[in-house]
């Protein structure tokens with residue numbers, strides 16, 4: 247997702263109480279941001295934040311960090327938060343590749359990836375958020391036994407992701423090629439913005455849950 251540059255976005259991010267600007271200063275102490283010991287869960291590539299905000303509203307006893315690299319996109323999430331503030335969400339406007347530098351080993355309890363950019367060219371495979379390069383990064387910051395969920399309607403990306411998962415020593419706990427017709431895996435499913443769009447076009451949604 248990439249929106250036209252919005253000049254107001256940079257200011258809004260700089261001034262928002264929900265955006266963590268000094269993200270290099272919290273390694274090993276991210277829970278202090280929330281003032282409690284609740285689990286720390288992250289969505290990477292959160293877009294405008296629909297999924298994360300619905301999830302956080304349902305689970306006030308879990309802390310959520312939303313990562314989005316484009317300020318113009320994150321700005322939309324900030325606008326929603328101003329209307330419906332949630333105490334258990336903070337946003338980071340960063341590229342996910344820096345995660346191991348700013349999080350202590352095992353500091354995250356759970357990671358969500360939803361409709362990540364496909365980077366279809368082979369030479370860009372390392373940029374895919376489910377590539378081995380990224381799995382190694384998640385391996386560092388995710389606690390032992392911590393899980394990662396990934397949804398996409400892009401079958402080639404999903405197949406690649408399953409392969410990478412196995413090649414890099416992760417366990418596939420569950421997966422489906424048609425989430426919305428898989429009663430068990432679809433239970434409690436929260437639709438993301440892209441999920442609503444693509445499933446309304448008739449695309450089946452793939453989902454996998456993996457752990458290290």
Ligand code: SAH
Nearest residue numbers: 247291292293315341342360361438439440
């Ligand atoms: N999760 C949302 C948006 C999907 S689009 C939904 O399902 O509706 C993918 C989003 O991931 C885009 O907004 C893009 O900017 C973001 N993104 C892609 N690569 C990223 C990276 N390396 N670090 C942070 N965000 C990234």
